Amino acid sequence: MREDNHSEFSTVADDFFVNLNLQTTLALPSARETVLLFCEAVQKEFRGMTSFYRRDSGEYVLEGDQESGNYQWMELQSQRLASGFFNPQTTGEAYRFHSWLLDRSVYYLGTSGLDVECLDVVFGFNLDYRGNRDAVAAQALLEGSPLAALIGEGAHKPIEFEPSLVVALEEDCYLQARLSLETRCSSYQVRMGAYDEEPISVYFTVRQYPRPGKVLNLKDAFARQCEVGEDLLRRVVVPNVVSPIAAAIATAD
Secondary structure, three states: OOOOEOHHHHOOOOEEEEEEEEEEOOOOOOOHHHHHHHHHHHHHHOOOOOEEEEOOOOOEEEEOOHHHOOEEEEEEOOOEEEEEEEOOOEHHHHHHHHHHHHHHHHHHOOOOHHHEEEEEEEEEEEEEEOOOHHHHHHHHHHOOOOOHHHHOOOOOOOOOOOOEEEEEOOOOOOEEEEEEEEOOOOHHHHHHOOOOOEEEEEEEEEEEOOOOOOOOOHHHHHHHHHHHHHHHHHHHHHHHHHHHHHHHHHHOO
16 A cells, blocks of 8 residues: 555545445444444544444444544444545555554454455545536536537536446456546526535545455455555546546636
């Protein structure tokens, strides 16, 4: 895993974040003592994570101060351990946080490579814009393509442009990448011309599935996913998706 400063990513977006999702086959422990011991261990290591609560839907959450703009969070669901680092100083800082959680989850939650449904590393970018976010994203990504012809027809306005693409990164298809957009716009906002100041989010997820006949090594898989993800961000996602959207926002009326 690289230790480079993430400024190359944050300069093209208002926010940059790195998330982790560990999906298990069996249910994770939910006993009060087990959950508290794990969360206390996390809080002692990452002092800023002081807010602990349980949602009505049953998930346990431990997180830092969201108002600070730079914080960590962790969520424990029935069959899922998720965590995130919002605006880390370096990508290496985010990787160390997630790696620590994966390592300690073995001892506190009993996670095992034998019990993994999939492991996700998610890189995310938020680009703030008050306006038709679907139109801006479509302009940035469809210009010059055959699909752009539909938008150019008279008063046609994009009201839902959230493409998603999954590709296999290896021949056996057990390592995959998903690129997706979320615009947070609606036909009502377009019709009324009244828009919230929400971001266009670009998500790039590198997912590892266990291979038949092999027990997934979480530490090795996570390191490889981070390496592969960063490489594709630099060569493909940032120059061809994130930067064009940022440029379209900068020139929008």
